Amino acid sequence: MSQYNKIIFTGPVGAGKTTAIASISDIPPVSTDASATDMTKERKASTTVALDYGIMNLPGGEKIHLYGTPGQERFDFMWDILTNGGIGLVLLLDNTRADPFQDLKFFIQKFREFIDATCIVIGVTQMDLSPKPVLEEYHKQMEQFGLKPPIFEVDARSKTDVSLLVQALLYAIDPVLEEK
Amino acid sequence: MTTPLRLAVLGLDTRAQNLFRMFFRGPCLNQAVIVDHDNDAEAFLIDLDTQNGAKLFALQREKYPNRVIIVLSLKDQTPIGATVFVKKPAQAQSMLSAIEKTRALIKEMDTQQALQTRFKRAPEPPPPPPLETSRRRTDNKPAPAELPEPATQPADAPPAMKVVARADKEEMATHKVAMLLDEQSFKSYLGYREDIDPANPAQLASVYYDPKEFLQGHIQSACKIAFARNHPIRLETPWKSITILPEQGLVHIVADEAQIRAACGIPFRSIIGIDVDSPSQQQRVSIKPLTKSEFEEISDSPHLVRLDAFLWKIALLTSKGRIPQGLDLQQAFHLKNWPSMTRMLLPPQAMRIAGLLTQQPQTLFAAAAKLGIRQQYVFAFISAAHALGLTEQKPVVIEVEEKPEPEKPAIQAHPERKSLLKKILNRLKFF
Ligand SMILES: Nc1nc2c(ncn2[C@@H]2O[C@H](COP(=O)(O)OP(=O)(O)OP(=O)(O)O)[C@@H](O)[C@H]2O)c(=O)[nH]1
Ligand SMILES: [Mg+2]
Numbered sequence: 001m002s003q004y005n006k007i008i009f010t011g012p013v014g015a016g017k018t019t020a021i022a023s024i025s026d027i028p029p030v031s032t033d034a035s036a037t038d039m040t041k042e043r044k045a046s047t048t049v050a051l052d053y054g055i056m057n058l059p060g061g062e063k064i065h066l067y068g069t070p071g072q073e074r075f076d077f078m079w080d081i082l083t084n085g086g087i088g089l090v091l092l093l094d095n096t097r098a099d100p101f102q103d104l105k106f107f108i109q110k111f112r113e114f115i116d117a118t119c120i121v122i123g124v125t126q127m128d129l130s131p132k133p134v135l136e137e138y139h140k141q142m143e144q145f146g147l148k149p150p151i152f153e154v155d156a157r158s159k160t161d162v163s164l165l166v167q168a169l170l171y172a173i174d175p176v177l178e179e180k
Numbered sequence: 181m182t183t184p185l186r187l188a189v190l191g192l193d194t195r196a197q198n199l200f201r202m203f204f205r206g207p208c209l210n211q212a213v214i215v216d217h218d219n220d221a222e223a224f225l226i227d228l229d230t231q232n233g234a235k236l237f238a239l240q241r242e243k244y245p246n247r248v249i250i251v252l253s254l255k256d257q258t259p260i261g262a263t264v265f266v267k268k269p270a271q272a273q274s275m276l277s278a279i280e281k282t283r284a285l286i287k288e289m290d291t292q293q294a295l296q297t298r299f300k301r302a303p304e305p306p307p308p309p310p311l312e313t314s315r316r317r318t319d320n321k322p323a324p325a326e327l328p329e330p331a332t333q334p335a336d337a338p339p340a341m342k343v344v345a346r347a348d349k350e351e352m353a354t355h356k357v358a359m360l361l362d363e364q365s366f367k368s369y370l371g372y373r374e375d376i377d378p379a380n381p382a383q384l385a386s387v388y389y390d391p392k393e394f395l396q397g398h399i400q401s402a403c404k405i406a407f408a409r410n411h412p413i414r415l416e417t418p419w420k421s422i423t424i425l426p427e428q429g430l431v432h433i434v435a436d437e438a439q440i441r442a443a444c445g446i447p448f449r450s451i452i453g454i455d456v457d458s459p460s461q462q463q464r465v466s467i468k469p470l471t472k473s474e475f476e477e478i479s480d481s482p483h484l485v486r487l488d489a490f491l492w493k494i495a496l497l498t499s500k501g502r503i504p505q506g507l508d509l510q511q512a513f514h515l516k517n518w519p520s521m522t523r524m525l526l527p528p529q530a531m532r533i534a535g536l537l538t539q540q541p542q543t544l545f546a547a548a549a550k551l552g553i554r555q556q557y558v559f560a561f562i563s564a565a566h567a568l569g570l571t572e573q574k575p576v577v578i579e580v581e582e583k584p585e586p587e588k589p590a591i592q593a594h595p596e597r598k599s600l601l602k603k604i605l606n607r608l609k610f611f
Binding site for chain 2: 004005024026056057058059060062064131135136139148149150151152153154158160161163164165166167170171172173174175176177178
């Protein structure tokens, strides 16, 4: 098994994966954005076609690798390789999408094995643009999967939001974890 | 990528300065640079231990009251004003953390200034929340409408709520701001309560309070009505009027943090007659549906805040780490869902408490013991979560022997993973 040092960000096109990784990465995120074509075109100017990559430097020289999956679902062949050695999953969902619950279901199912072996947190983005559905409904949706993850309203552009979301991931893995 | 923090140094000779330049460039990952002129600097770095270190500090503080100063010393120091202390010999880690703290302080002060200007036209400008008590006393008078803190409060005027975290956007400020009460500010706002012995009935009784005796109770009943009717409701109190918009999940209130905190801290009957806004001393509390024009008046007011975050905060501030009557401390507590913590006022250790109580129902005493934290924090958290309907009570399951934690025990078996997670956490707390 590869090293335990990755955090995986996933979610549909435009959910804020690239932005979230940029928010907490110590290096400018390496992103392979390209002009959006076909399906994504109406939504945004550029989309990630391969992976997002960022690093968080830890004292002692250790690094945490932050990976973002490409939003376009057709690239999902890479996901298995990606999750190997992952600490946990950050799922970002865009509240302005036509059916965010459909997205939720899709990603939970895709990553089910990884989630069961590790942990998941969910950040719902763009709630400033579309306040509905509310988080309570997301919690309700999660019941069908028997999961009770932290679900936060997140603006991927806010370092604080992204940081709190990832902190929640770590505490969901181990609440007893002390800070020092 | 962050640009290096520009620091002007005082009290360091050229050689020491050069050392620091290298130190910043290398071990400190280029997170700070030394600049020659005060005007180019975002913050200052002072060695207090040099012969005239203290004098330099005082001068600089006077000259630039609003600038952050990183203070180096061999002795633990808490110098006045916006300062960040680094104990010598400075290690990369402590310096990095000081740099991050400095950035946060600068940001925080910018926000305060921005907020001040934003709210200038509002009827009651909030006092600029200063960074710490000592500054407040010299720089700010308390807001006129502020209520006296109850007697149980520490004598020191508590500092206004410290905004540790904030949104990066200029938006409806109150919507976006997540706030974090660290242990220090929790204590100064909400006081200190000793842990209690669950077997001692007197101690147990002392930890309960009745929300109905506080503003909290009035707000909660107004909410109930608003939701039952699914119609905006205005709660008129001798203190302020509070408007609840159930459909939008918003509340309208013209009050700053310090005012809200003060109003929550004293029994509701004591609020009557104190408020300078309504010298007529209308004793009555009324609840009435909002008219269409009243609704339109406030519909894009900057004083609209999220209802869930508001109810959470009111409960937290009123409870001060006590427990609302009706909850049974002898029973196990279960957190149904995680609250949206990016938008709530967080008591110390909130994430750990949430993590533990969503995973496994247990008494709050057991939770505090397991986390190694004060009961007061757990009680405060639960009071707030209860106000949002997020808690459930269950009979305590007699544990037939320490059974293994049901969920994700894997991490416990990997001390090296655990230590990695801790490092990530410490890194994340910088943001
Ligand atoms: N208004 C608003 N904009 C947001 C929020 N979160 C992210 N954004 C913006 O949404 C846009 C899309 O974010 P990206 O980071 O490119 O999304 P992505 O998930 O990487 O998208 P793909 O690479 O196409 O899969 C960016 O312009 C962000 O700045 C939010 O909470 N509110
Ligand atoms: Mg992207």
